[in-house]
Amino acid sequence: MNPTVVVGCSQLVTLAGPPRPRIREEMRYLAVVENGAMWIENGRVVRTGTRAEIEPLITAETHVIDAKGCAVLPGFVDAHTHPVFGGNRADEFEKRAAGATYQEIAAASGGIRSTVRKTRDATEDSLQAAARRYEEWFLRGGTTTIEAKSGYGLTLDDELKLLRVIRRLNDTGPIRYVPTFLGAHEIPDEFRGRPADYVDLVLDEMLPAARHLAAYCDVFCEPGIFSIDQSRTILSRAKSLGYGLRLHADQLSLSGGAQLAAELGAATADHLERADAAGIAALASAAVQPVLLPASVYALGSNLYPDARAMIDAGLAIVLATDFNPGSSPTPSMAIVLSLASTHLRMSPAEAISAATINAAWSLGLGPETGSLEPGKRADFVIHDCADWREIGYFFGVEHPRAVYTGGVLAYSRA
Ligand code: NIG
Ligand code: FE
Numbered sequence: 547m548n549p550t551v552v553v554g555c556s557q558l559v560t561l562a563g564p565p566r567p568r569i570r571e572e573m574r575y576l577a578v579v580e581n582g583a584m585w586i587e588n589g590r591v592v593r594t595g596t597r598a599e600i601e602p603l604i605t606a607e608t609h610v611i612d613a614k615g616c617a618v619l620p621g622f623v624d625a626h627t628h629p630v631f632g633g634n635r636a637d638e639f640e641k642r643a644a645g646a647t648y649q650e651i652a653a654a655s656g657g658i659r660s661t662v663r664k665t666r667d668a669t670e671d672s673l674q675a676a677a678r679r680y681e682e683w684f685l686r687g688g689t690t691t692i693e694a695k696s697g698y699g700l701t702l703d704d705e706l707k708l709l710r711v712i713r714r715l716n717d718t719g720p721i722r723y724v725p726t727f728l729g730a731h732e733i734p735d736e737f738r739g740r741p742a743d744y745v746d747l748v749l750d751e752m753l754p755a756a757r758h759l760a761a762y763c764d765v766f767c768e769p770g771i772f773s774i775d776q777s778r779t780i781l782s783r784a785k786s787l788g789y790g791l792r793l794h795a796d797q798l799s800l801s802g803g804a805q806l807a808a809e810l811g812a813a814t815a816d817h818l819e820r821a822d823a824a825g826i827a828a829l830a831s832a833a834v835q836p837v838l839l840p841a842s843v844y845a846l847g848s849n850l851y852p853d854a855r856a857m858i859d860a861g862l863a864i865v866l867a868t869d870f871n872p873g874s875s876p877t878p879s880m881a882i883v884l885s886l887a888s889t890h891l892r893m894s895p896a897e898a899i900s901a902a903t904i905n906a907a908w909s910l911g912l913g914p915e916t917g918s919l920e921p922g923k924r925a926d927f928v929i930h931d932c933a934d935w936r937e938i939g940y941f942f943g944v945e946h947p948r949a950v951y952t953g954g955v956l957a958y959s960r961a
Contacts, residue, residue, distance in 0.1 A: 550586040550925075550954055551604055553597060554613040556933040558582025560594050561620060561900065561918035567835060567863030567908040573900040578935070582618070586925045589953035594919055616948060617935040619899070621690025621926040622880040623906035623917050626792075626816050626837045628728070628871035629684075630677045630708045631698045633664035635872045648846050648874060649798065658698070658732040661872050665698035665708070673711050680870065681721055683878040685958045688947040690926040691907065691916055692721055693792075693867070695764055697728030700744075702751050705729050709759035720950075720957035722926075724910045726792060727752070727760035730772050730780050745776050749783050761911070762813070763789040767803045774802050781810050790911065792837075796821040808832035814865065814909050818852045819843060826853070830860045835909045837865040838901070840886035842875035854891035864893075865909045866901040881946060884939030895936045925954035 552558075562577040583600035585593040593600065604610065638651050638660075651657050665673070684692060694715070696708040709725055716723035729752040730745070737744035753763065763784035767777040781791050790813050795803025797817035804825030807815035815821075815829055816837040829836060838852050857864055866883050869875035877883075880902050887898040907917025916926050930938055930946040938946050950958040 547588060548607045548609050550609040550611060551600060552584040552586070552611045552613055552618060552927070553601060554615060555582040555584070555618040556580070556615050557617045557935055558584060558594055558919065559617060559619040559899070559935050560920060561904045562594070562920045563904070563918070565913065567905045567913070568900045569861050569863050570858060573858065573864070573897040574894055576896050576899060576935070584618070584919060584927070586954045589925055589955065591919050591921055591923050591925050593921060613929045615933055617930050617932055619928055619930060619935060620903045620917055620919050621928050621950065621952065622688050622902050623691040623910065623912070624684065624689045624867050624870070624880060625693045625814070625865050625906040625909050626839060626867035626869050627692050628695045628697060628869070629680050629692065630673055630694065630696070630711050631661050631665050631872050632668035632673060632676070633661065633872070634876070635661065638873065642847065655735070657873055659735060661698050662700050662732065662734060666701070666704050670707050670711055673708070674714060677711060677715055678719070680878060681715060681719055685721060685950055686945055686947060687879050687881060688928040688930065688950055689878070689880055690721060690928070690950065690952045690957070691724070691910070691912065693724045693726055693762070693910055695726040695728040696756070696760070697731030700729065700732065700734040702747070702755060705752055705756060706759065709756055713759060720952045720955070722916070722952070724762070724912070725760045726762040726764050727756040727789070728764045728766070729753070729756070730765040730777070732766065732771060741776070745780065748780055753780070753783055753787055757787050757789065761790060762792050764792040764794065766794040767801065767806065768794065768797060769799055769801050774806055777803070778806055778810070781812070785810060792816060796825060804829050807834045813911070817842070819850050821852065823856070826856055826860050826862070829862055835863045835865050835905065837867050837909065838887070838891065839867055839869035839875060840890055841877050841879070841883050842869040844886055845875050845877065851890045854887070854893050858897065863905045863908065864897070864901045865906045866898060867906065881938055881944070882942055885942035888939050895939050898939060899935070924952070926952050
């Protein structure tokens with residue numbers, strides 16, 4: 547492959563910096579090169595600099611990409627999604643508009659369990675086709691890496707089915723998927739009234755069998771779903787099998803999920819809308835990264851957003867993600883998440899970009915690979931249709947990307 551150069555960047559937003567997640571005021575520094583350019587070889591960034599520094603390297607063999615005065619950023623890393631599911635829940639969207647709550651719908655056998663029924667009925671190929679449609683949405687929004695959870699199968703075979711779909715998506719498309727096993731997402735219908743038996747199934751059969759298909763294990767830790775003790779049992783077993791840990795924590799109630807994540811040395815604690823000062827201090831003591839999901843708060847019609855400012859003040863390396871799923875957060879848009887971060891979490895636009903790129907990459911163990919445009923990293927980058935990167939979160943509801951590249955290869959371009 548001939549060398550590639552990206553020229554004509556009004557701003558090349560590199561996020562170059564120390565090789566670790568960014569905290570406190572580091573999150574406000576994006577290492578922007580005005581009139582920037584980037585040299586790429588074999589799908590990896592070789593050099594970034596000003597136009598004057600890079601353009602003299604161009605020869606007749608160089609493949610030139612002209613950003614035409616637009617801002618160029620690393621692709622977004624969406625570190626919390628549930629993208630493989632059958633059907634959708636537009637019917638529940640309508641019910642919630644009429645006043646029903648997410649919890650009421652779940653208690654009446656809707657919610658996650660209704661998606662589980664549709665997902666079990668779906669073939670692997672039809673799930674794959676549906677997920678490809680969502681993948682296209684992610685790509686058009688400038689996302690190049692996705693953490694993807696199972697969790698709508700809830701039998702051994704159906705959970706493995708979802709993880710195989712995620713593997714196929716990763717192997718056959720432009721986006722990189724990081725697979726997470728979420729067998730403990732809900733108690734399925736056939737185990738109602740005997741949750742301990744379902745926990746045993748997760749422990750004894752699912753966790754060992756899913757290991758070769760998943761890098762992380764996650765649990766929906768919530769009173770009435772999986773208690774702190776059940777979550778601890780599942781995640782401890784997962785840890786002993788070599789999974790990294792993530793945890794849906796303190797979303798709908800404050801139950802000590804943050805402390806559990808710290809106790810187990812989880813990579814992330816996700817949601818945290820109800821986390822208190824003690825929970826935040828626990829996360830800080832164990833360097834657990836919070837994954838904040840403001841689109842799910844918005845889509846549930848709630849105003850209880852997580853306390854991002856307290857988390858930044860405590861030195862936590864915040865991550866922002868969509869939580870894309872058919873119930874609480876039906877959006878693949880990281881741009882909308884950036885907007886919500888600045889309007890409702892009071893994160894500066896720069897803090898939000900750090901959380902959506904470099905910090906997200908580190909939370910998935912991919913810090914050395916992606917999330918910034920630095921020598922040696924994969925050339926995952928996006929040409930946005932604006933000259934000033936701050937417009938990405940500011941003009942919301944707009945798909946800014948004009949072109950998206952993964953590993954230096956064009957993955958999407960606007961017609
Ligand atoms: O992250 N809280 C649990 N899981 C998802 C919701 C999944 C669904 O409603 O289908 C979440 O919000
Ligand atoms: Fe989630």
